[in-house]
Amino acid sequence: MKKRIILLAASLAIGMTAAAQSSGFKELDEWVDTWKQTQQHFFGYPVNEQSALHGFYEWYLASGMDMVNLNNAGDPMSGSPESYSTHYFEREVIEFFAPLYGFGKGEAWGIVTHSGTDGNNHGIYFGTKYLYNKTRKMPVVYVSDEAHYSNMRLCDLQNLDVRLVKSDDMGRMIPEELEKALDLSRPALVVYAMGSTFKGAIDDQAALNAVLDRHPDLEVYRHVDAALFGGYLPFTEHKAMVSQKEMRFNSIAISGHKFFGIDCPSGLFICTRETYDSQNSFNVAYLNGNMRMINCSRDAVQPLKFWWLIQTVGYDGWAKQAAQMMECTAYLKQQLDKIHYPCWVNAYSNTVFFKRPSADIVRKYNLAQGHDERFGGDLAHIVVMQHVTKDKIDAFISELKSSLKR
Ligand SMILES: Cc1ncc(COP(=O)(O)O)c(C=O)c1O
Numbered sequence: 537m538k539k540r541i542i543l544l545a546a547s548l549a550i551g552m553t554a555a556a557q558s559s560g561f562k563e564l565d566e567w568v569d570t571w572k573q574t575q576q577h578f579f580g581y582p583v584n585e586q587s588a589l590h591g592f593y594e595w596y597l598a599s600g601m602d603m604v605n606l607n608n609a610g611d612p613m614s615g616s617p618e619s620y621s622t623h624y625f626e627r628e629v630i631e632f633f634a635p636l637y638g639f640g641k642g643e644a645w646g647i648v649t650h651s652g653t654d655g656n657n658h659g660i661y662f663g664t665k666y667l668y669n670k671t672r673k674m675p676v677v678y679v680s681d682e683a684h685y686s687n688m689r690l691c692d693l694q695n696l697d698v699r700l701v702k703s704d705d706m707g708r709m710i711p712e713e714l715e716k717a718l719d720l721s722r723p724a725l726v727v728y729a730m731g732s733t734f735k736g737a738i739d740d741q742a743a744l745n746a747v748l749d750r751h752p753d754l755e756v757y758r759h760v761d762a763a764l765f766g767g768y769l770p771f772t773e774h775k776a777m778v779s780q781k782e783m784r785f786n787s788i789a790i791s792g793h794k795f796f797g798i799d800c801p802s803g804l805f806i807c808t809r810e811t812y813d814s815q816n817s818f819n820v821a822y823l824n825g826n827m828r829m830i831n832c833s834r835d836a837v838q839p840l841k842f843w844w845l846i847q848t849v850g851y852d853g854w855a856k857q858a859a860q861m862m863e864c865t866a867y868l869k870q871q872l873d874k875i876h877y878p879c880w881v882n883a884y885s886n887t888v889f890f891k892r893p894s895a896d897i898v899r900k901y902n903l904a905q906g907h908d909e910r911f912g913g914d915l916a917h918i919v920v921m922q923h924v925t926k927d928k929i930d931a932f933i934s935e936l937k938s939s940l941k942r
Contacts, residue, residue, distance in 0.1 A: 578923070579932070580904040580916070582764040582887075584797035585923040592844045606836035610825045613645050626839035632846050634806055636770040637788055638779025646806035647829055648792070648839040652763030653686040655789025655805040658830060659759030660690050660725065662787060662807055666757050666814045667723035675725040675757070678717060680709035680739060682732040684761060696725075705910050706882055707737030715747045723755035724748065728785065730762040730769070730778060734906040734917060735880070736887030738765065741783040757811075758785040763803070764919070765884070767795020768858040771851070774884050786811045792838060795854075796845060797922070802838035857922050861886050864929060865920040871933045875940075878912060889917040894939045901932060 558565055575585050596602055605620070612626035626648050634644035649655045660677065667675040677696050679687050682703040691698045702713040709729070718724065726748070728739040741760075748756050760766070762778055767790055769778045776782040792802030815828040823832075849857075865886045872879040872890055879890035892898065892905060892914035903916040918924065918932075 574902065575923075576928075577901045579901040579918045579928075581902065582791075582794045582919040582921060584793075584795060584921050587797040587799040588845060588849055589797075589799055589841055591848065592841055596840075608648075608834040608836040608839065609832050610823050610827065611829070612647060612839075614825060622836040622839045622843075625843040626836075629839050629842040629846065630804070630806060633790075633804055636775070637766070637806055638776075638781040638783075639806060639808070640781065643809050644780075644806050645809055645812035646804060647834070648842060649789070649803040649805045650831070650835060650838075651801040652684075652761070652789055652791035652794070652803050653690070654831075655763075655791075655803045656684075656686050656727075656759070656761050657690050657693075658805045659761070659787040659789055659807070660687070660694060660696070660727070661830060662811055662815060663725040663757035663759050664694060664696060665816055666786065666811050667725060667755055669814050669816075671723050671755050673722050675723040675755075676719045677725045677727065678714060679727040680707070680729055680732065680737075682707035682709075682735060682737055683727060683729040684733045684763065687727050687761060697722075703732070703737065706880070707732040707735035708882075709739045709744060711740070711743045711747050714744055715750075718747075718751065718754070720751060720754060723757070725757045725759070728758060728760045730760050730765045731882060731885055731887070734887075734904070734915075735889055736765075736882045736885030736917075736919075738777065738882060738884055741777070741785070745784060758783075758787075760785045760788040762788050763791040764794045764886075766790035766804075768854070768861060768886070769884065771855040771858040772862065772884075777884065780808065792842060795857075795921070796842070797849075798838060798841050798845070800838075802835065802841070804842075861920050861922060861924075864924055864926060867926055868918060868920060868924075868929050871929060875933065875937055877936065877940075880911065886920040887917050888920065889915050892916040893936055897932075897935060897939055900935075 578585055606622060608621045608623060608626060612623040629648055630646035664675055677691050677698045678701050680703045681700045688698060699717040701709050701717050704710050728741055731738045766778050766788060769775060787807035790804045792798040793800060818827040820827045865888060868888050869879060869881050877890060879888055881888045891912060898916055906915040907913060908915060
């Protein structure tokens, strides 16, 4: 049964090119058919529908690893990998990505997380402890009102005071509003959105850092929520925007199932060594280690998938994909402009938002919906991921045009 489900996942991983293989269960087979139809028009959400893990699943089954119970409980960076874990590969994944996010050699600590939200949870938790252990005061969290809701939810979970900072029309935190919101009597935990979920806005870290720099006595921790954009920006000419060295952030969270194309939720959390060293110690005798991360058991298969993709797609493959996504984003905007359809896109973003089309088009293309009176009310967006190619954009535009004539 387990093997059958993994085979099923493998055929999903190669998407439309896989020949349908019956599971022996009608409900599962019907679900596969429905999902394959849906996948063709999955435009509204930031997931890469061209996962390149078919070879991984073949190897996993052939090696018999599907019969082994693995668990990455513990610290992958401690240098003492347990045999039942994939810590060795997890560490290599962090060591591959840390320089791409501008961390110096030996200056980063990190883990493969369960999701972008898990990475934000670590960023907010580590930030709180970093600031509290320095000042003996609880911080105030500053985050833009356009940032992903997980940040607000996690502050609620961690019982933190939050100041929602106003964003401009395009969704970027307004530096003057951050200045106004600052409570100088308590340390500041600032969450930067790279980019925001609906409008794809990138907070201007340089301008916001300049505001913080005007208060040299204020202790500051910067966490970057780069769930989607942190995937492709390091492979573009705009890589400085997600560079620790350039932007001086303490930690960054990225999703694995978005740009990188891991086929289920996963992510990266990377912070400076100084941040890690300032965390509360939890020496756990039965695990023979210091457990500073939030979770005990952690997924051991996602690090293997990341590692596989580093070997098989790698820097050059991701750079090509990032370039294609940027080109197709510009193409979509251009095609919408050509038919005078109201649409907007932020700089460096792969998310085009526009006047919400008919309910039929929203349903068919799984468009995410938003509302903003400043842009005329009801909106929808397309996230131009690897599978949103020019021919699919042409088909979408043609349907949109026809719907306007009706
Ligand atoms: C900006 C941003 N942050 C965080 C998240 C949450 O990430 P995950 O779904 O990996 O938990 C999302 C999800 O879309 C997002 O867009």
